[in-house]
Structure formats: C-alpha cells, structure tokens
Amino acid sequence: MAIQKGDFIKLNYTGKFEDGRIFDTTDEELAKKEDIFNPRGLYGGDVVIVGANHTIEGLDEDLEGKEVGYNGSVVIPPEKAFGLSDxxxxxxxxxxxxxxxxxxxxxxxxxxxxxxxxxxxxxxxxxxxFNSPLAGKTVTYEYTIENVLETEVEKIQGLLALYTGLRDMEVETVDGVAKIYIPTGLTFNQRWLMAKNRVASELFKYADLKEVQFIEKITAESETQVPAEAEPEADLKAEPETEESSEPEV
Incomplete structure (x- = not known):
C-alpha cells in the first residue's frame, strides 16, 4: 500500500552535501565514522508523520506514493531543504x-x-x-522506509521519541483516550514544556485521539532515566517547534 499523508512511518536516512560529505544519519556506526555522532541522539530510525512538516519539504514530498521497504535517494534544492542564504x-x-x-x-x-x-x-x-550552516545547500537524502506504524501506542511512542529523544515511554490507550506517563526529569525540561501541546495536537489530527493525558510518573530511578535536556532526534527535521518554533528539526 502506497505511503500517503498522515501515515506514521519509520524512516532511516543519510543526508549528504553535493561533495559527498555526510552531515546527518540515523546509522550510529556511520555517524561515528564520519565524526558527527551525537551521544544524546537516537539512532536506528526516526518515526515521522508524512505531510506534518517533520522533515524538510523536499524529502516529505518524496515519501508520498512510495511503498514500505522502498530504498532510494532524492536530490533536494535549498528552497526545499534548509532554505536559501539570507x-x-x-x-x-x-x-x-x-x-x-x-x-x-x-x-x-x-x-x-x-x-x-x-x-x-x-x-x-x-x-x-549568521545563516544556518545548511542554508543555501543542495542536499541528497538516501533513505529507506522501514514500516508503517499501525497501533495507537506505536504512533504515540514514535511521536514522543521524535520530540523528546526518549524511546518506549509508557503509554496506555482506551477508547480514544491516551495516557502518557511522563518521567519526572522530563516534566521540568523546557523543550518538553514547549512541545507537549504540539504533540497532543498532532495526535488529535493524525491518530484520531479525542483526549491526551500527560501524567507525571515518579520512581526511585527517575532522576537517572532522563537527561537534563532531552533533544529531538534528527537534523533531517525542520527544527521541532519546541523552543522558538514548535516544528520538528530532519
């Protein structure tokens, strides 16, 4: 079945400049090899919503119509990548x-x-x-569509990982109501405080939920489970709207 807007997909990718230099990847070993490894980043693939501005425009457009398992590349001009230099x-x-x-x-x-x-x-x-280092650059993304997420819990956990950098957060769903258990360390994270309304809004729109509850969960291990400043994954995104804007950073 062809990928369409609103699908939650798991995406692996590598972004390159025209000269072949790699500036972003979901492959941990490749990131280390290219000296762009981020110890606070997540590797192994991003979950994004197609058509929700979670990726740069050129890549987002290229995803539509592809099938699960698709492996290919797309060349993206600056105006549909990270913008023109000002x-x-x-x-x-x-x-x-x-x-x-x-x-x-x-x-x-x-x-x-x-x-x-x-x-x-x-x-x-x-x-x-003062332009972004990526502004004015034509880039190429090599990517693989790993799968489409089907269950509510998978979709919620994937979206949370995108915005928080934390995988497999505890989630329950019953009759269109989602309960998301937030570790105490994340509760005081400024990035998360700016992002959670965006997360809820996207779940209402793309996951057909009618209510989202964010529940603070405190355990004896809470202080060691969450970094002081959790970061969203992937520079492939168009800057997650969590600080000055609220729109995801590939």
Whole structure:
C-alpha cells in the first residue's frame, strides 16, 4: 500500500552535501565514522508523520506514493531543504564585538546570543555569517522506509521519541483516550514544556485521539532515566517547534 499523508512511518536516512560529505544519519556506526555522532541522539530510525512538516519539504514530498521497504535517494534544492542564504544575516562588525579576537575564516562565534561563522577578516573588521550552516545547500537524502506504524501506542511512542529523544515511554490507550506517563526529569525540561501541546495536537489530527493525558510518573530511578535536556532526534527535521518554533528539526 502506497505511503500517503498522515501515515506514521519509520524512516532511516543519510543526508549528504553535493561533495559527498555526510552531515546527518540515523546509522550510529556511520555517524561515528564520519565524526558527527551525537551521544544524546537516537539512532536506528526516526518515526515521522508524512505531510506534518517533520522533515524538510523536499524529502516529505518524496515519501508520498512510495511503498514500505522502498530504498532510494532524492536530490533536494535549498528552497526545499534548509532554505536559501539570507544576505541580511551576513554582517560586518568590529572585532571588539568578539570575545576571542584571534579569529579566522571558518571560526564559529556567538554574538548577542546569535551563532555564526566568520567568513572574512580585514584588519579590525570581521564578516560573520549568521545563516544556518545548511542554508543555501543542495542536499541528497538516501533513505529507506522501514514500516508503517499501525497501533495507537506505536504512533504515540514514535511521536514522543521524535520530540523528546526518549524511546518506549509508557503509554496506555482506551477508547480514544491516551495516557502518557511522563518521567519526572522530563516534566521540568523546557523543550518538553514547549512541545507537549504540539504533540497532543498532532495526535488529535493524525491518530484520531479525542483526549491526551500527560501524567507525571515518579520512581526511585527517575532522576537517572532522563537527561537534563532531552533533544529531538534528527537534523533531517525542520527544527521541532519546541523552543522558538514548535516544528520538528530532519
């Protein structure tokens, strides 16, 4: 059966630049080999909802119509990947604005809470590019559609993993009501506090639930089960709407 909008699918992928460099993958061994391994990330595949902006536009569009088990690739231009570079985000500043003044092109900096990369240094003036490192890039995604999730519990756990970075959270569903047991460490996580309404909204829309209950669960092991800042998986996403926006980060 062909994949369609609203399907919850498990997706494995590897993202590459035009020169073949890998910038993102769900393959843990490959991530380690390419020196892009994130110890707080989840590997082994992402669960995404097709058509829900959980992935960049070009990949999301390519998923539709494919079958479970499909293995292929898609080349995605910047406007359907991570966006075009904005010239307004390239600024020339006095070097006195930088904490570390021994900079060079390619040097990462943070100024007034904004992260950028030095692109040029002339005397005491530096040009800093505040665009995303992925902006303006044509990328290729090689991907495999592993399966379509069918049960309510699978869908909920998959969506929770996407937004929290935690797999197999305890979930119960009865007559369209979902009870999601939240570890106490996650309860105080700012990312989660911003994301949970989004999670509920997507479950109402795509999983046909009528009520979602978030129940704080405290156990003797709670403090060691949840990282202080759980992160959503996969840079393939279009930044999960959990902090400034609420839309998933592939």
């Amino acid at each position: 010239p307004k985000l390239v600024e020339t500043l006095s070097i006195t604005k930088l904490k570390d003044r021994n900079v060079h092109p390619g040097f990462p900096v943070e100024i007034d809470g904004r992260r950028g990369v030095v692109s040029r240094v002339i005397g005491r003036r530096v040009t800093v590019d």
